[in-house]
Structures are given as structure tokens and as C-alpha cells.
Amino acid sequence: MRKAAAMATITSNTLKTLFVALIIPIMAIPQENKPKLPANIETIQKHNIQLLTEQLNRGWRAFCDAPVDEGVMSLFQGINPSDAALHVMTITNQSVQLPIKSISLLKDFDINPERKTLVYVNAFHTADSYFSVQEHLSLLQSSRRDLNVIVVDFARDVAQLYYAVRHHLSVHGYAIYNVLKALKDAGIAPQDITLAGHSVGANIAALGAQLFARGSKQKVGQLVAIDPATMCRTTDILVKQSVAERVVVLHGEGDVFGVRVPVGHIDIYPNGIGYFPRRKLQPGCDSKICSHMYPFVLFMEALIEGVMIPATKCESWAKFRQSDCQFQNTINIGLIYPSTARGLYFCLTQPNPPFTYMEHGLRYKTTPRTKPEKALKKKST
Numbered sequence: 001m002r003k004a005a006a007m008a009t010i011t012s013n014t015l016k017t018l019f020v021a022l023i024i025p026i027m028a029i030p031q032e033n034k035p036k037l038p039a040n041i042e043t044i045q046k047h048n049i050q051l052l053t054e055q056l057n058r059g060w061r062a063f064c065d066a067p068v069d070e071g072v073m074s075l076f077q078g079i080n081p082s083d084a085a086l087h088v089m090t091i092t093n094q095s096v097q098l099p100i101k102s103i104s105l106l107k108d109f110d111i112n113p114e115r116k117t118l119v120y121v122n123a124f125h126t127a128d129s130y131f132s133v134q135e136h137l138s139l140l141q142s143s144r145r146d147l148n149v150i151v152v153d154f155a156r157d158v159a160q161l162y163y164a165v166r167h168h169l170s171v172h173g174y175a176i177y178n179v180l181k182a183l184k185d186a187g188i189a190p191q192d193i194t195l196a197g198h199s200v201g202a203n204i205a206a207l208g209a210q211l212f213a214r215g216s217k218q219k220v221g222q223l224v225a226i227d228p229a230t231m232c233r234t235t236d237i238l239v240k241q242s243v244a245e246r247v248v249v250l251h252g253e254g255d256v257f258g259v260r261v262p263v264g265h266i267d268i269y270p271n272g273i274g275y276f277p278r279r280k281l282q283p284g285c286d287s288k289i290c291s292h293m294y295p296f297v298l299f300m301e302a303l304i305e306g307v308m309i310p311a312t313k314c315e316s317w318a319k320f321r322q323s324d325c326q327f328q329n330t331i332n333i334g335l336i337y338p339s340t341a342r343g344l345y346f347c348l349t350q351p352n353p354p355f356t357y358m359e360h361g362l363r364y365k366t367t368p369r370t371k372p373e374k375a376l377k378k379k380s381t
Contacts, residue, residue: 044072052158053127057289059256064166064232078156079163081171086179087141087151095141100175106150106182113187117148118335119179121197121205123164123172124229125155126293133198136300143304148188152179154204165200165229169207169236176208180220191221191245194335198296199257202228206238213243220244224335226295227252227274228259239263248337252295253288255280266337268345270298270309272317275346284351298355302334309333309356311347320346321364330362 048068055066073079084100088109098105111117120140122133134156141149154172155161164172176195184190190212197205202225213219223244231237240263241247247264254260254274269275273282273291281287282294301307310332314325331341348361 041072041075044069045076048073049158052162056126056158056161057287059288060165060230060232061256063162066162068162073159073162076159079159081163081168081175083160084172084175085153085156087137087153089141089145089149093142093145095138100152103175103178103182106179107186111148111183111186111188113189115146115148115192116335117150117183117188117193118144119176119183119193119195119205120149120151121154121176121195121201121208122151123154123161123197123201123204124199124293124296125158125161126289127158133296136297136304139304140300148183150179150183152176154201161200164204165232165236169200169204169231172204173207173211173238176205177211177215180208180212181216184216184218190216190218193220194222194224195220195244196224196226196299198226198299199229199292200231202226203231203236203238206240206243209243210238222246222248222335222337223264224299225249225264226299227254227257227292228263229257230259237263241265246337246339250295250299250333251275252282252293253280253291256288257292262344266331266341266343266345268311268331268333268347269317270295270311270333270347270349272320272346275317275344283349297353298333298349301353301355302332305354307354307356308358309347309349310359310362311345312362313341313343314346315344317346323363325362327362 051066051068052063055062077083082101086098086100086102087095088098088106089095091110120137122137124133137151141151154164183193195205195209205223206225209220209223225239225247227250228237228239237259239247239249248266249264251267251269251274252258258274260274271282282291285291285294298309302309310330312325312327313329314320319325331337331345348357348364349355350357
């Protein structure tokens with residue numbers, strides 16, 4: 001009994017010693033060194049968006065590899081493919097936003113088979129207010145009532161853009177295929193359809209055109225690819241001559257954002273930017289993302305304002321600088337191109353609206369660099 005009591009005393013003293021040795025040091029840890037509680041979901045998502053916005057300025061590789069928490073991003077609305085939107089016009093000149101699943105309702109809106117049709121695929125987002133993508137597209141729809149203009153928006157914010165370029169290319173391409181099928185069912189001839197898209201949107205548009213050609217055995221009349229994105233994987237660069245009867249590529253940056261090599265029937269290089277990597281910035285631009293957006297603004301000015309932005313056929317940028325070009329073979333940036341136009345085209349444009357130099361833009365000259373002005377004005381009536 002004495003032995004058992006002695007053992008119990010020793011055990012009790014040992015436990016007390018251990019308690020003092022382990023617990024007291026923990027209690028002595030300064031407040032600032034205590035383990036932090038996990039950040040809440042809103043804080044993590046705020047960090048995700050900030051990180052994506054910062055990395056986008058560095059190009060697609062940095063953007064695609066951004067260490068975001070996709071588990072948290074998936075908890076927020078907007079990143080599901082079904083969150084994409086259609087913008088169509090009514091007969092009373094009002095733009096209506098529909099969910100992408102409402103493609104079958106296109107025929108119920110102001111779609112006239114007697115008009116040419118433009119389907120614009122938006123899949124790029126920038127916080128830079130100079131370029132205001134949605135504002136330009138809204139003006140395009142309201143000012144060009146001579147066309148059936150349908151806008152498909154896959155990137156209303158940077159999170160949607162991330163999922164579009166990383167995960168949703170195939171499903172978005174299939175959505176464009178369904179838009180084209182619905183237009184055909186509404187009596188629109190495929191040869192009267194122009195698909196257009198900027199950056200990631202150019203590749204989504206190209207995939208939709210490719211799927212439509214495969215499924216219907218008919219090609220759309222034209223694809224206008226505005227500085228097609230180099231994407232997260234080079235296998236996702238889908239703009240090529242075979243997807244439409246005519247493929248026009250309007251280059252802009254040609255380095256970390258846009259495709260540099262000619263991939264269309266017609267490849268236009270404003271100011272030679274993108275043709276040679278060492279020529280890096282468009283007029284008035286102080287960043288590569290600005291140069292990536294610049295041809296979008298040229299295209300919008302041509303369509304909304306009706307401004308002619310001519311370009312001339314030339315073997316190379318070096319030949320253009322030497323004025324050794326086929327000046328009788330010129331085209332205007334926009335929707336209408338001669339059936340015989342093929343090859344490389346170059347022009348000079350200005351830093352601010354109106355961006356065109358008109359016919360003076362067909363001859364090389366040095367131009368000052370000043371920051372582009374903010375937005376295009378609505379076409380006067």
C-alpha cells in the first residue's frame with residue numbers, strides 16, 4: 001500500500017511538472033506571435049481579385065499562373081459558364097440583356113434577315129477606363145441599326161476573364177456555335193454573318209465558327225480577330241484561315257498578349273506594332289496592355305464613327321517604312337473588305353481620336369507619343 005501511494009505521489013508530481021513546463025511557456029507567447037485565425041472568404045476573394053488585376057498587366061503567362069484560391073472563387077457568382085450574357089436589340093431601339101441559356105429566344109428580338117449580322121464576342125476585361133469595353137459595345141449596338149448586332153459577353157469582370165481563358169474556352173465556343181445555329185434558324189444566311197472578337201474573345205469566336213462549319217457544312221462569311229490572345233496554352237490559339245470564308249486579323253501588341261505571326265487571309269499591323277517584337281507600344285500607350293486594347297478602339301471608331309482608317313498592302317514593315325508598297329491595294333479597317341484582299345497590310349494611326357491619318361497614314365513618318373483620350377463619342381445623327 002505504501003508503495004502504491006508513493007507511486008501515485010510521483011505520478012502526480014510528474015504531471016504537475018509537465019503542465020508547468022508545457023502550458024506556462026505557451027501562455028507567455030506574445031500576442032503578436034500567436035497563430036493567426038484563417039482569413040474569411042471575402043478577404044481571400046478580395047486578394048484573388050487584386051492578384052488577378054495585378055498579374056493581368058504582365059501578360060497571359062503571369063495571369064494564367066496567378067496563385068489564386070479557385071476553391072474560394074468558385075463560391076462567388078459570375079464564374080459559371082451560364083453566367084455569360086447576351087445583349088440584343090428590340091424594335092424600339094432598346095438593348096436587352098439575356099442569360100446565355102436564352103439563345104433560342106434570339107428570333108424574338110429585332111433580327112432582320114435583310115440586314116448583315118455582327119456577332120461580337122467579348123472576353124477581355126480591363127479596369128482602365130480609357131477603353132471602357134462595355135460602353136463602346138453599347139454605343140455600337142445603338143448606333144449601327146443598319147446591322148443585326150448581338151454582343152456575347154464572357155468577361156464582365158476579371159474573375160470571369162480568368163475562368164474564360166483558363167477553363168471555359170470549349171464551353172464558350174460551343175455557346176457561340178449555338179448562337180450561329182439560332183441565327184441560321186431565324187433566316188440569317190451564314191455568309192452574311194461577321195463574327196468579331198478581341199483578345200480571348202477572338203479565339204472563342206474562332207472556335208464557335210469552326211464548330212459551326214463542322215456541324216452545318218457552311219462557314220460564316222467573316223471573322224474579324226482583334227489582337228487574338230496568346231492564351232494560357234498555345235494550343236488554344238484557334239484563329240486560322242480555315243474557320244471562316246474570310247479571316248481578318250487586326251494586330252495590336254504581339255508580345256505577351258497578342259499573336260504576332262500572320263494567321264489570317266488579311267493581317268493588319270497598325271504602326272507596325274507586333275510585327276517586330278522590338279516595336280512594343282502603340283501611339284500614346286505607356287503599357288503593353290494599352291497596346292493590346294488599341295486595335296479594339298480603332299475597330300470601334302471605324303464602326304461607330306464611320307471613320308475610314310486605311311491600310312496598304314506591303315511585303316514587310318521595312319518596305320512600308322521605305323514607301324515600297326502596293327499603294328493601289330488599300331483597305332479600310334472595319335467590316336467590308338475586297339474579295340481579292342490578301343496578305344500583310346500596314347498603316348499609321350494617331351494617339352488620340354480620331355485615330356485615323358486618312359490617306360496620310362499610308363506613308364511612314366514619325367509621330368509623337370501622347371496618352372490616348374478616354375472614350376469615343378456617340379455617332380452624330
